[in-house]
Amino acid sequence: MSDRKEFRDLASPAAAREAIRSLDLMPDPESVPLSETRGRVLAERVDAGIDVPGFDRASMDGYAVRARDTFGADEANPVELDLVGAVHAGATPEVAVEPGTCAEISTGAVMPDGADAVVMVERTDEVGGPDDDRVDRIAVRTAVAPGDHVMVAGADIAAGARALGPGTRLTPREIGLLSALGVDEVPVRGRPAVGIVSTGDEIVRPDEELDPSRGEIYDVNSTTIAAGVAEAGGEPVLYPHAGDDYEEMERLLRRAADDCDLVLSSGSTSASAVDVIYRVIEERGDLLVHGVAVKPGKPMLIGRLDREDGGESAYVGLPGYPVSALTIFRTFVAPAIRSAAGQPEPRTATVDGRMAVRERYGEGRLRLMPVGLLDLGDGTAADAPAGDPTLPLVYPVDKGSGATTSLVEADGVVAVDPDTEYLDRGETVTVQLFSPDVRPPTLLGVGEDDPALNRLLDRLENPRYLPVGSREGLRRLRDGVPDVAVTAGPTDRDVDAVGIGGFEREWGLVVPAADPKDVTGVADLVDRDLRFVNRPPDSGLRRSLDDALDALAETRSVTRRELSDRIDGYGMTVRAFESPVRTVRDGDADVGLGLRETADRLDCGFVPLGEQSVVVHAASDRIDRAAVAAFTTVLDDLDDVVAGLPGYSA
């Protein structure tokens, strides 16, 4: 084995936070046009540079008067004033109001010289002149005091007054005030530049071609973390991927340090890549923390990289698995970026919930446990899982940290202290959401995967569906977390559930187009030399296939096992309903287990073996939930949903 670094003497999470706090990520302030300031943070106080309004301003439509002239006027005894002209908004007054006169004035117009109040138009009457075709006098039916319906210059805000303080986050209203002050270039906190260097040999960017035979996978962490950086108020800078060219990787790391306030890399599975990082830090920088007592995240690195210009860049090495990388980023790095950008901790970044199951722990280090959330919201089923019925349910998501789908099957993490032995069912926990914008699903479904079901789910608002297969789906429904389980084919589990709808689908054997090997049924798999590709035992298709084998075994008076042992590939199971069909289409098998729909869609041949029922079961204590009712409604519209799906019927 290569000579790998060991993570001994793990730092405590508190020490890791302290180390990150000691790094300087603070960018210089900058000046940006007002129209681009939304969400930015003021770098300094902004005082008013002008009076607002900049003039004594009429705040009503009416007549500008000398208040003294109206004293004593009322409905019964109006005062008549000579009309000397009009002043409109946006125009310099061309009249002055002498004693005994008035001028028509619009809201927002400049008060003419001499006038000190406005009479609302509603309290006046026009009085005809000698010829009656031209108004030349106004009857005023109320008395006004000086200043009435006038906003004096600077009354809104006066030049020199404090308008907005440093650290103010700019939302539409602050932008409005800056606009009123004529501030069109705004001093704001800089966004820390965060360089993201991807280090795995096997990593390919999403816009490139993938070669799975070389073990290549798409780069998940760079894009996830880049989005997280932007969300925290930083400016992500993605560096090109160096592949297995270690000199290039070293050059990129140094360049990122020169360009950025912070450099992030995510743990590579390649020892050589890790060695490059160590070499760069050791030659030009400091390693402050090497391993942290937190799960996941043990291999976290924290350090400083020297710059060409004599300055320093901060460096954090994140773990490699996507959920681990996002968790460690969110817990340790995002707060530092926000702080450098002057952004507040978002109010929606954490939510309280209650454990839907009891979860054992006791591993001696801080665990950041990935969890899913389900907000029962409407309060039904309140007492099914214990705990505060107003809180959403929280359940652990453990697919292994390598799974990228955990990113969307979990909503965040619960921090479990090293000395916690277990979290009890119903216990209140705080969930740190992966992002403040995470919206927990309204409905949790589990079970079979199916193309018609996918169309149904498309019609629901924000559902989560875990395709765990029929048997596992029913098991989870019985355990009380999901709202619904979907089964296909025969089932034998008893759960306290209500069928809320379903449909029929045609299943059979999928063969290459035109069926070159002339496959006619299950017996061919047993008797002929055909490469088969199967689905796992917990899937509905597999249950139906096994039933067909049982029937064949009975006619031959043998056991099913005796038949299945003779099928080449019976044990070769693939994950999704489309997988066997793809295997056949790609020429890697002669026959696959599948649906007519999939065979048709992927241009394969199909040997029908029967129909099986797909049934949606709702937990009986969740039937009244709005989200379950919505699912039931959608199921009522099946004809429309299955239209155009070959082999389906409502």
Add this chain to the structure above:
Amino acid sequence: MSDRKEFRDLASPAAAREAIRSLDLMPDPESVPLSETRGRVLAERVDAGIDVPGFDRASMDGYAVRARDTFGADEANPVELDLVGAVHAGATPEVAVEPGTCAEISTGAVMPDGADAVVMVERTDEVGGPDDDRVDRIAVRTAVAPGDHVMVAGADIAAGARALGPGTRLTPREIGLLSALGVDEVPVRGRPAVGIVSTGDEIVRPDEELDPSRGEIYDVNSTTIAAGVAEAGGEPVLYPHAGDDYEEMERLLRRAADDCDLVLSSGSTSASAVDVIYRVIEERGDLLVHGVAVKPGKPMLIGRLDREDGGESAYVGLPGYPVSALTIFRTFVAPAIRSAAGQPEPRTATVDGRMAVRERYGEGRLRLMPVGLLDLGDGTAADAPAGDPTLPLVYPVDKGSGATTSLVEADGVVAVDPDTEYLDRGETVTVQLFSPDVRPPTLLGVGEDDPALNRLLDRLENPRYLPVGSREGLRRLRDGVPDVAVTAGPTDRDVDAVGIGGFEREWGLVVPAADPKDVTGVADLVDRDLRFVNRPPDSGLRRSLDDALDALAETRSVTRRELSDRIDGYGMTVRAFESPVRTVRDGDADVGLGLRETADRLDCGFVPLGEQSVVVHAASDRIDRAAVAAFTTVLDDLDDVVAGLPGYSA
């Protein structure tokens, strides 16, 4: 008067909402690069197009083996296997694992042919070959089952499986999953294009020169609403301002309708501009709603504008005052933009609070009352204002809707039903924040405005300070809403408050540089022909000036009134501490009341008349609040704060 439209037969708020719902703002979906999708909403379901991983993948560092070869192995009885080579991540395996052999394998590497499990490196030992300098055998100290530490192809997500549903808002984690699937162009909901046409003759854009003598003011609504549109998920399009060129305005409105899904204008104070809007809608469009029974917002218009291409654009006319425009936008328009963009209602858009005062109402139409918020948070002072002590205080902000500063002095609005007569003190109300990003202040201060105070406020996190003057400040402190009041000069009000700090400032008469009229003191104002500019009676400077006049009156055995009547401009008061100084500097007065600091800063001369104390008073039941304690701490560091401020001492 011009022939203005009257708003009769006001629509109900519900009818206005219905009218807006009937408009079609929905833009076409679009395809955007993955790196630009944060915050966007998926337009359609995304199914996995590839298996992830695309190959059987080692999920541990160790040795790839045939599981059967390890059966029976344990710590006491290791099994030795021949090492036939190594497989690294990102490389095609060049070895096959035959019975009795193994291959070194890195996490993420492709499983070599023949191997079906991985033994962790920690459960193995290297065994030297004949020459002992080259490892050629591995001792395996554990048994593994087929599949152990192997992630099979498609186990994370298989081709054809549902990955993300339509309507999913894209946060870092969803972006990560799309990245794993190699989706680099993402189908997302379009952002509705929202044209903003400004219609007032007096409106000037913030990057242009302002001429206050013509009654010009900076455009507040266009920028505020543009930021609100972007926040709601729309794409604001600002059209150039047409000023008083009504043909151009008409052309712009038609162009905006042609280009945009929605056109917004905000109420003009100019009748002619309103007439242009009516003409455009009447000639080519429909007016659905003309006036709504809501305060503010009565003059709201809702309609449709025909497009050149035969389509339609929605149109909403907002009221003209900034707070009214933002309130109506937030209440009626933003939900429609969000809905068209597929964006959810933000969870932080509303907060509950308790009324800090009793507020009378009863106006017969829905009132959207602007309010400020103060989160007492730490629970101290819990019972001072009544109501649920965990809720923030809510107090009405009524500066007149024309004030742009209301935008930042209020945090949102409370909807008060037409039949509500009053909101009681302590009553729980729901505040619709002006924006989901609004953060209510941590501290509410009122009172004198002062440059050293401004520096102190800069050191606090998110304070709100209302410069209402010393007397009004104390009055409000007594009424129980603010935390602190700041007074300057002599005060005579008794309030239950604790002085938490203060400083001295030098005040006097401000004159042009070099004092061309040789002003020496207050007597000159009375005895000579000097144009004076004063501050309002509730300011600390005015109180000190009046005290000086009292002293002079006593020496002359006259009343203060007799002296002040002889001062030209004694009644001419301006708003902020800097305002009299600016008036003098600009040549519009010979002498102004002000501070040495301001005189020095604006290059004016200064005739000192004395020092006055500025004192920070905290409400006695708020002393323990964290924000008040932070203010006290900042006050302890006064020497630093007043350093470089002429005329100040701690």
